[in-house]
Amino acid sequence: MSVFTTVTPDEASTWLGQYAIGTLVELNGISSGIENTNYFLTTTHGRYVLTLFEKLTHDELPYFLNLMDHLARHGVPCPQPVATIADSLLTSLNGKPASIVSCLSGKSLETPGIAHCAQVGETLADIHLAGKTFPFQRDNPRGAAWWKVTAQQLMPFLDADSAQVLLDEVRFQALHRLQDLPRGVVHADLFRDNVLFDGERLSGVIDFYFSCQDVWLYDVAISVNDWCVSDEGGLDEERMLALLSAYHAVRPFTPIERGAWPVMLRAAALRFWVSRLYDLHFPRPGELTHAKDPVHFERILRQRVTAQSQLQRVWV
Numbered sequence: 244m245s246v247f248t249t250v251t252p253d254e255a256s257t258w259l260g261q262y263a264i265g266t267l268v269e270l271n272g273i274s275s276g277i278e279n280t281n282y283f284l285t286t287t288h289g290r291y292v293l294t295l296f297e298k299l300t301h302d303e304l305p306y307f308l309n310l311m312d313h314l315a316r317h318g319v320p321c322p323q324p325v326a327t328i329a330d331s332l333l334t335s336l337n338g339k340p341a342s343i344v345s346c347l348s349g350k351s352l353e354t355p356g357i358a359h360c361a362q363v364g365e366t367l368a369d370i371h372l373a374g375k376t377f378p379f380q381r382d383n384p385r386g387a388a389w390w391k392v393t394a395q396q397l398m399p400f401l402d403a404d405s406a407q408v409l410l411d412e413v414r415f416q417a418l419h420r421l422q423d424l425p426r427g428v429v430h431a432d433l434f435r436d437n438v439l440f441d442g443e444r445l446s447g448v449i450d451f452y453f454s455c456q457d458v459w460l461y462d463v464a465i466s467v468n469d470w471c472v473s474d475e476g477g478l479d480e481e482r483m484l485a486l487l488s489a490y491h492a493v494r495p496f497t498p499i500e501r502g503a504w505p506v507m508l509r510a511a512a513l514r515f516w517v518s519r520l521y522d523l524h525f526p527r528p529g530e531l532t533h534a535k536d537p538v539h540f541e542r543i544l545r546q547r548v549t550a551q552s553q554l555q556r557v558w559v
């Protein structure tokens with residue numbers, strides 16, 4: 244259960260007084276999610292999602308709330324934050340930073356098909372393009388500097404072989420990070436659980452709390468590693484082509500991006516292998532039941548490394 248901070252209906256009713264969205268009808272905790280406390284909040288005006296932020300601070304949150312507001316205003320299907328009467332997107336509830344956003348229809352998919360992947364590619368390109376006029380900046384807190392330091396902390400928990408793979412990849416990425424790839428706003432966590440489908444139609448992208456400024460292609464690789472993965476950690480070619488073609492139709496890939504693709508797939512696998520290892524070995528109280536399997540991303544990383552070296556053997 245991902246309600247880390249309990250809110251009673253009485254507390255919610257009083258707190259709602261600072262918004263112009265009617266009075267409380269119903270409040271239901273949302274069990275999925277691993278970072279924040281989320282409730283479905285129904286008022287006399289409609290259905291919303293109330294989030295209490297467990298880790299992010301009042302200083303950090305305006306970036307994400309303003310980004311969702313910006314993207315929603317540009318037609319991206321994502322939650323629209325609701326402002327208080329005093330015109331703030333962020334308030335406090337039970338000692339935590341809190342916000343209300345619109346509730347999107349639909350639910351996430353576990354086994355997406357080709358048409359779903361195409362919609363994800365198109366929407367990701369829309370996010371990248373709409374993000375061009377977003378005026379705020381945020382560096383990626385889970386970028387190369389972070390995985391280098393975190394990899395060292397993880398060494399005592401890994402067997403010799405996995406430790407070597409991790410260190411080799413951190414070194415490889417340090418040597419191959421291509422600075423001149425196109426960059427801008429990225430979602431940075433566009434996994435299956437962060438996209439909702441209403442029937443066959445993509446109805447929304449959620450969970451922008453890793454978004455930041457980084458390489459666009461890296462964001463595409465994060466999505467492909469999740470949406471197009473096959474059972475053994477390989478890539479399902481049809482789904483990957485659907486996602487990449489739909490993205491390319493909106494924001495064409497540049498020649499330098501094409502060359503960087505295998506490196507980006509590896510970087511995207513490394514990032515989530517490291518974060519899953521970290522969450523497993525350094526858990527927050529209450530987080531244990533949600534620790535996601537790091538081996539999944541170790542397998543993906545090993546597969547991407549092998550695939551790239553096979554490609555190189557073909558090219559030479």
Ligand SMILES: Nc1ncnc2c1ncn2[C@@H]1O[C@H](COP(=O)(O)OP(=O)(O)O)[C@@H](O)[C@H]1O
Binds near residue numbers: 279322348450
């Ligand atoms: N705006 C929204 N509209 C509809 N459902 C939402 C919305 N935001 C979150 N949810 C639901 O809440 C769940 C958890 O949200 P998520 O942002 O992934 O939480 P966390 O940040 O804790 O990982 C999602 O899987 C989804 O079912």
Ligand SMILES: N[C@@H](CCOP(=O)(O)O)C(=O)O
Binds near residue numbers: 437
């Ligand atoms: N997508 C990441 C975990 C990020 O957590 P989220 O539930 O907030 O999206 C992973 O699968 O490791």
